[in-house]
Each structure stands twice: as structure tokens, then as C-alpha cells.
Amino acid sequence: MNQGVEQPNATQQSLAHDLSQLGLRSGDVVFLHSSLKSLGWVDGGADAVIDAFLAVIGPEGLLIVPALTWTFARGGAAQHAFDPKETPSRVGKITDTLWRRPNAFRSAHPTHSIAAIGRRAEELVADHDTTSTFGKDGPYRRYVDWRAKILFLGVSLRSNTTLHAIEDWLDLPYLQVEKAVVKRPDGKPRIVEVTGSPSGHRDFYKDNSKVERLLRASGIIRRGKVGAADTLWMPSQEMVEVVVKGIHQEPTLLLCDRDDCEFCSKYRRPTIDHVRKNRPHI
Numbered sequence: 217m218n219q220g221v222e223q224p225n226a227t228q229q230s231l232a233h234d235l236s237q238l239g240l241r242s243g244d245v246v247f248l249h250s251s252l253k254s255l256g257w258v259d260g261g262a263d264a265v266i267d268a269f270l271a272v273i274g275p276e277g278l279l280i281v282p283a284l285t286w287t288f289a290r291g292g293a294a295q296h297a298f299d300p301k302e303t304p305s306r307v308g309k310i311t312d313t314l315w316r317r318p319n320a321f322r323s324a325h326p327t328h329s330i331a332a333i334g335r336r337a338e339e340l341v342a343d344h345d346t347t348s349t350f351g352k353d354g355p356y357r358r359y360v361d362w363r364a365k366i367l368f369l370g371v372s373l374r375s376n377t378t379l380h381a382i383e384d385w386l387d388l389p390y391l392q393v394e395k396a397v398v399k400r401p402d403g404k405p406r407i408v409e410v411t412g413s414p415s416g417h418r419d420f421y422k423d424n425s426k427v428e429r430l431l432r433a434s435g436i437i438r439r440g441k442v443g444a445a446d447t448l449w450m451p452s453q454e455m456v457e458v459v460v461k462g463i464h465q466e467p468t469l470l471l472c473d474r475d476d477c478e479f480c481s482k483y484r485r486p487t488i489d490h491v492r493k494n495r496p497h498i
């Protein structure tokens with residue numbers, strides 16, 4: 217702080233109060249998407265935000281963040297090979313601060329790692345090393361099975377990574393095989409294949425998407441303010457149920473409807489055929 221000239225808008229205590237008001241409770245499992253800036257000035261920065269969550273959910277709770285790195289091998293895009301002990305998270309300061317804490321566990325997936333602190337954190341991130349990004353036996357399924365609350369702190373539903381997991385569990389035909397770069401034990405880069413990678417376009421990468429309207433209409437979204445941030449959360453299992461039902465009714469729910477979108481146009485027909493024929497379930 218600036219010698220008392222500039223009052224912080226938020227502190228760990230005020231944020232904890234706001235999170236309780238929003239409906240977070242002791243023992244909760246929370247999957248957090250976030251923007252630090254959206255909170256207004258926070259005394260103590262990202263660490264204070266993390267501590268506020270941990271104070272509310274307590275030692276029985278579990279705080280999870282995406283720690284995505286996008287260390288793909290295409291076109292030299294990878295700045296360096298993925299190493300879970302070194303590579304920064306690209307999805308916000310709060311996420312990048314969380315995985316670096318000594319009591320955090322981070323999964324070893326080359327592009328879509330996640331990190332967590334709390335009860336069962338180590339179990340959550342286990343077995344997420346190479347191949348399947350969102351697979352049913354991996355972390356993205358575990359937190360849904362553990363009834364996580366998916367929380368959007370100052371960010372919109374455009375960041376809703378769990379929707380890609382649903383795409384995987386329903387075996388929708390448009391997840392991709394990608395190449396990623398990981399660091400070998402000897403420090404040299406190694407190219408690995410990643411399956412179930414969410415490349416390509418989606419309708420929900422824009423505001424007021426089809427799935428956002430469906431989720432709003434379903435009544436499962438709770439809203440409030442945390443600091444200055446417009447915040448919302450949904451129970452993950454209810455979200456998955458609403459989205460799966462929505463895909464059964466409209467198989468291309470998560471793809472866009474634009475004719476000039478090469479990716480979505482390519483996969484619309486195969487997606488409709490797959491869903492109508494197989495009625496896939498998670």
C-alpha cells in the first residue's frame with residue numbers, strides 16, 4: 217500500500233466475507249477461473265485471494281485452478297518444453313501463484329495441467345501426464361465427481377474449460393490429436409502426442425453463447441460481487457447434466473452456427489450424426 221494514501225478495495229478478510237455471502241462453505245471443492253484485476257486493488261494481491269478462498273473452504277476443502285500452458289509443438293509456438301515445476305500458467309496471476317505454493321499439487325499434463333491445494337489435492341492431480349487431456353479417469357472428471365463448484369471470478373463463461381471435458385466424455389468427433397513439448401528428465405525437449413485436445417473454434421468463446429443462455433435459463437447460476445468482481449458459480453454436476461441434455465436436444469450446442477467458420481462447419485454434420493445415433497452419455 218501507498219503509505220495509507222491509496223486504500224485497498226479488498227483485503228483477504230473482505231474477500232472471504234464476500235465468498236461466504238456468495239454461498240461458499242467449509243469443505244467445498246472449488247474450481248476457480250479468475251481475473252485478479254477484476255477485483256479492484258487487493259491488499260496482498262493473488263496470495264490474499266488464494267488465502268481468502270482457503271479460509272472459507274477450510275482444511276476439508278479443495279481449491280483447484282487451471283494451470284494451462286499451451287506448450288504445443290506447432291509452429292514453434294512453445295516458448296519452452298513443459299515442466300510442471302517450472303512452466304508458468306497462462307490463465308491468470310492467481311493460478312500462477314497457486315501452483316507455486318509449497319503445499320500445492322500440479323498435474324503433469326503437457327498443455328492442460330491443473331493445480332490444487334487442500335484435501336485430496338494430490339489424488340486429484342494424479343495420472344494426468346501425457347495422452348488424454350480431459351479423460352474420464354483424470355482430474356477433470358474427478359472434481360466433477362467430487363461435486364465441485366465451478367466459480368468465475370470476474371470472468372465470463374467463455375473460460376469454462378469443463379465444457380471441453382463434457383465434449384470428451386460424450387466422444388464428440390471434434391477433439392483433436394496435438395503435439396506438445398515436454399522436458400525430459402535430462403532437460404532436453406521431447407515431442408509427445410496429446411489426445412482429446414480442445415483446438416478449433418467453439419460457440420462459447422463469445423459472450424451470450426448458446427450454452428450460456430441455456431445455463432442461465434436453467435437457474436443453476438448463482439451470482440454476486442467479490443470485491444469489485446462480478447462473480448458467478450455453478451454446481452458442476454448440475455452444469456454437466458444441463459449441458460448433456462442440451463447436447464442431446466441440439467448436438468451442435470458447443471459449435472458455432474457461422475457458415476464462414478471452417479472448423480465448426482466441418483464438424484457440424486458428424487456431431488449431429490454421432491449424437492443422434494449413439495445418444496452418448498457421460
Ligand SMILES: CC(C)(COP(=O)(O)OP(=O)(O)OC[C@H]1O[C@@H](n2cnc3c(N)ncnc32)[C@H](O)[C@@H]1OP(=O)(O)O)[C@@H](O)C(=O)NCCC(=O)NCCS
Pocket residue numbers: 248249250251252253254255256257258259260261262282307308309310371374375376377
Ligand atoms: C486472461 C485473464 C487471466 C486476464 O485477467 P487479468 O486480471 O487481466 O490478469 P491476471 O489475473 O493475470 O492478473 C494480473 C493483473 O492483475 C493486476 N494486479 C496486480 N496486482 C494486483 C492487486 N494487488 N490487486 C488487483 N490487481 C492487481 C495487474 O494489473 C495485472 O495486470 P497487468 O498484467 O496488466 O499489469 C482473464 O481475463 C481470464 O480470462 N481468466 C480466466 C482464464 C481461464 O480460466 N481460462 C481457462 C480456459 S482457456
Ligand SMILES: [Zn+2]
Pocket residue numbers: 417418419471472473474477478479480481
Ligand atoms: Zn465456429
